[in-house]
Amino acid sequence: MKLDLILRVGTKLILPFLLIFAFYVHFHGDYGPGGGFQAGVIIAASFILYAIIFGLDAAKRVAPQAIVERLVPLGVLIYASAGLPAMIFGEGRYLDYGVYGHEFTHAHEWGILLVESGVITTVASTMLAIFYAFADRGTR
Amino acid sequence: MITFIQGVLLTLLAAITIAIVRQRNLFGVVILAGIYSFLIASVMMVLDAVDVAMTEASVGAGISTVVLLAALHLTGSREYPPAHAALLPLFVSAVTAGALIWGTAELPKFGVSHAPIHQNTAPKYIEDAAQHKMPPNMVTGVLADYRGYDTLGETTVIFTGGIGVMLIMRGRRRKSKGSDAKSKSRERSA
Structure with a gap:
């Protein structure tokens, strides 16, 4: 356990930057490389790193398994319902983003x-849920 | 210079593939597979496909290495030598590889702009993106806007895959709980 010290402190230093980088990749996806998928994987990776260094129980206190597993279908629901406003208020074309603003680019x-x-919701939660599923089997 | 870098990367890829095939310690195989993913990510960087490189580095080298290590924790990390010489699988692999390599002879040269894949819808996306003042990262524009339906499908695929893994890995627990209850009731009846 003494040897863990460097890893623990290093992880604590890295984690905030990892999460900020993930959200940078997400919100800056229109301009730089990346997008929801890559950002979701980076978020999941930061939680997995936390679980590896500080233990599975600590990670589950931060991101409870029940919530993570409910986020998996929620992401698909967010995506699918993002297309609905176009059908109701727009010209009836599903996933047509024209209704979200007056100017095209915006x-x-x-x-x-x-x-x-x-x-990002589906990818991050799926990766984390898969990791939880494997890690759970190992600890029993 | 680019050709030289690519040559080095592809040679390393071949060396690591041979190492993976020869390695009997599965822990070593997982680590080598992670290195393989990083090398592929570097190749993608050289090809200017930064989005793909990012995905490969994070999923291939990051998440799948962790999941494989977790699986090794459950199964043990030694691969037992095969009981008999695998001549039939070797033959099937050799024939398949031969057919694939033979098939590549008909393909257009790598990176040629007049290849059919660059002639179909890609020029229209590029023209429209400039005309409509789409966000500067055209990859995101194609993925989330022009091809919004496809990405919805991909998200559903990830969702389905995750649900499948959860059902397989966690379903056993409920069953064992059920068998516990059964054995308890058996004890009670006995």
Whole structure:
């Protein structure tokens, strides 16, 4: 356990930057490389790193398994329902982002961000749920 | 220079593949597979596909290494030598590999702009993206906007995969609880 010290302190130093980088990748996906998928994986990776260094129980206190598993379908729901306003208020074309603003670029940036939020939710929670499922089997 | 870097990366890829095949310690195999993913990510960087490189580095080298290590924790990390010489699988692999390599002879040269894949919808996306003042990262524009339906499908695939893994890995627990209850009731009846 003494040897863990460097890993523990190092992890604590890295974690906030990892999470900020993940959200940078998410919100900056329109301009730089990346997007919801990559950001979701980075978020999941930061939680997995936390679980590896500080133990599975500590990670489950931060991100409870029940919530993580409910976020998996929620992301798909966010994505799927992002297309509905276009059908109700717009010209009836599903996933047409024109309804999110008056100017084309602006509206489509909002639409992409909304859709990517669904992707980030599903990807991050799925990766973490899979890790929990494997780690649970190992500790029993 | 790019050709030289690619040559080095692809040579390393081949060396690591041979090492993975020859390695009997599965822990070593998982680590080598992680290195393989990082090398592929570097190749993607050289090809200017930064989005793909990012995904490969985070999923291939990060998450899947962790999941494979967790699986090794459950199964043990030694691969037992096969009981008999695997001549039939070797033959099938050799024939399949031969057919695939033979198939690549007909393909257009790598990176050629007049290949069919660059002639179909890609030019329209590029023109429209500039015309409509889409967000500067065209990859995101194509993924989330022009191809919004496809990405919805991909998200559903990830969702389905996650649910499947959870059912397989956690379903056993409920069953064992059930068998516990059964054995308890058996004890009670006995």
